[in-house]
Amino acid sequence: MAGTDPGSGSAAGDGELASYRLRRERELNSLYTTARSLTALGEVDEVLRSIVRHAHELIGCDFAYLSLLDAEGCLSVRASAGTISPEFSSARLPPGAGVGGRVIETAAPFWVSNYQEAQGLPHDPAFDLLVPSEGLMALLGVPLMVGDRAIGALFAADRTERPFEKDEVALFSAFAGHAAVALNNARLYEESRVSVQRLTEAYRTIEDQVATMERAAAVHEALTHAVLTGGGPGDIAHLLVEHLQGTVTVQDRDDHVLAIRFPRGSTEDDGQNPPRDLREEARSTGRCVSARGQDGAFHSVVAVRAGGGHYGLLSLTRRAAPEPADVRMLERSAQIIGLLILTRDARVEAEERVRGELLTELMSGSDLHPAQRDRALARGVDVDHLNVLVVADCPEKAAGDIVRQLKPLTAEWSGIAGEYLGRATVLLCADDADEAARTLHHALRRTLGVPALVVAERIAGQERSRAFTLTQRCIQVMRALGVTDRGASTRQYSMYALVFDPGRAHDLDRFLTDSLGTLLDYDDRRSTDLVATASAYFTNSGNLSRTARSLHVHLNTLLKRLDRITALLGEDWRSPDSALRLHLALRLHELKTVVDGSPRAGGAPS
Structure with a gap:
């Protein structure tokens, strides 16, 4: 095995490492800046345009585009940057087709260096007609994940054939993670605004008695305040108790009580859990259902839903039957509770991402900004x-x-x-x-x-x-x-x-060269397997029969190999001191092969 110059190798390695760290620092700074700019946006369309624009600049590709899943499971292009074909900006891929289909199915990045010649990739004829006009060649797609669910994919494309490096894929995936959070927050903001708007419109259409209108207006104001100030289920329950004069209970998806509030003069006995069949009906219908219990009290239950998910139940128990206005109040309140839960989950997810970014910054070795240090201390x-x-x-x-x-x-x-x-x-x-x-x-x-x-x-x-x-x-x-x-x-x-320890790699190489170099060189030149033979010999404690069986060779073949090892290493290679050194070298060589992922030395047995 040829030796290396430790000095020159170390200098070159240090230079490459410094260059790599500098590049990673620039990429991470760019990622942090773009992710921070996304969080300042509110409108969904504005966020979509900003995502593809930043993705185009961050990855340095010819063009970038973003597709979202529609109700039919198809990927529809919603925004693009750098494209030249108007038809491409409104392209639509059926489920499972193209790079996007692979990304959605696996929830993992996927790329091809030449899209048209990619083997084993389902193609869509309609999309393939758009590829030549756009000049699409190399394509990288990463999923936009909200929790464990893919809502779409972000793509970087080049008009020349090329591979995508691991660092590019990792950087683009990290950006897509931030983009998905920003997009989901924009959707939540829009849903919250629509819900509050619907709540306002619903209360404006109430033409009941003046007292009912005043009560509805007060509830609307209180619910809006709860949304804007980040209130929780307990705040909503307390608000409803004041206006509905009954026991209000909020339960999670597993029917565990999150909050329960009683009107003045009542006891915990008035908080009887609604019947199971009533709860199941509320979950299945998505509407408020009411029934009179065996105790004579009326139970009204509505499911807490938001974003297509089920988050629990909101129930009212009181002696009087609920009025239509009471039912609407419960349904709107359940919507608000769902939005509050979604907002809380988004904050938790954002907090986790901030911690992940902080860890990445610390691991990169770069000095933290004072603001980052303050955020870390706050945590x-x-x-x-x-x-x-x-x-x-x-x-x-x-x-x-x-x-x-x-x-x-x-x-x-x-x-x-x-x-x-x-x-x-x-x-x-x-x-x-x-x-x-x-x-x-x-x-x-x-x-x-x-x-x-x-x-x-x-x-x-x-x-x-x-x-x-x-x-x-x-x-x-x-x-x-x-x-x-x-x-x-x-x-x-x-x-x-x-x-x-990579810092001791030269010591290991010198030790292996001194101890095994002759056998390794012989195996490389002659395509023999003397290194494996010596390792099996020591593993089987020098027992020739067991060694031959473990190598799947005849005993005469084993003896010939051992004679060849003796000729190369000398007569004393099996003496205690020499055997200890050789056995240790063989074991370290095996471990080095596993850790470095390099192929085992030696070839076909002779």
Whole structure:
């Protein structure tokens, strides 16, 4: 195996790393700026136009466009930037067709370097007729996700054939995540405005008695105030109790009570749960249903819905039968509660994304803006004291699912959790990295219910990126060693540091060259398998019969290979000291092959 100049290699590597970090910093700054500008928009059409314009500039493609799913499951182009064909700006793809169909089905990015020649991709004839006029060649699509549901796709296209790099796909996907939140918030804003407008119009059409009109106006004002001030179900229930003079209960989708309010002079006995069949009817019809219970009280129930989802029930219990105006008040209030719940969920999702962005900024190694530091402190995170990095890995669970379980666990260490380069990653402040890894592993194992690896590394200065590399490579080494369920620090696997520490790669290469270089070179030149033969020999404790069986060769063939190894390494290669060194080199070579993903040395057996 040929040697390398450590000095020149290190200098070149440092230069490439510095260039890569500078480029990533510019991309992240651009992503942060564009995402922040999207949050300032309100109208849906304005948000759509801004998304494609920023996407066009961010990825540097020839043109970009955005398609949303309609009621029939088709993808319809809603906005574009850089296109030249008017027909393309109103294109429509049926379900499952093209790159968009693949993105929606998998909820993951997908790209082709040449759309017309892409193999195994269902094509739509109508769309394919538009491709030549637009000059579309290379196409990248990423999903627009709201929760775990794709509402559409964002596309970047070039008029020349080319691949899309991983960094481009990751950057475009991150932008699409922000864009989906901005678009969903705009939709919520529009739904809220329409609902309030409908509520206002409904109350304006009431031509009942003056007292009824005044009461409706008061309720409308109070509901609007609740929406604008971010009130909750309890506020709505309290408002309704004052005007309807009955017990008001708000339940979640699992019938657990979120809020219950009683009128003056009543007791908790008046808050009897509405009959089950009444609740089921309200869910199925989406309207307010009423019935008299066995206790003589009237129960009125309406489902809480918003955005096509079911969020619970709103019920009124009182002695008097509900008036039409009361029914309308309950139905409108249920709509408001649904919108408040959607808004709350959007805030939670935005908070999670802010934490994810903060984690990415910290991992990039760039200095945080003072405003970012203040936002981190407001969330209980002192970035200057984050001294331990933890990576959690579970093949049976997605990284996002692992992150959701880790987030509530980080408060004890004033830490922050998120997804970084596809890995569930945590930065925290801890005195003992081993104890932190064991504690997080125990909690994850209990909540996930499946084996998981949790590895921690103490951070030296601002070397978070290096700590991340060490932890994830250590996880690969642990899996290669057969460890699948444990919490530990990299220190506990320091004897394998030559393999998972990139900073010691030259030491490992020199050791493998000195110990195995002759066999590796011989295997490469002759297409033999002497390295694998020596490894099997030591694995089977020198037993020739077991070694031959494990290699699936005849005993005479094995003896010939061992003679050839003796000729190459010398007569003493099986002596205790030489055998120990050679066995260690073979094991490290195997682990290096697993961690680096490089092909095994050697070829067909001779």
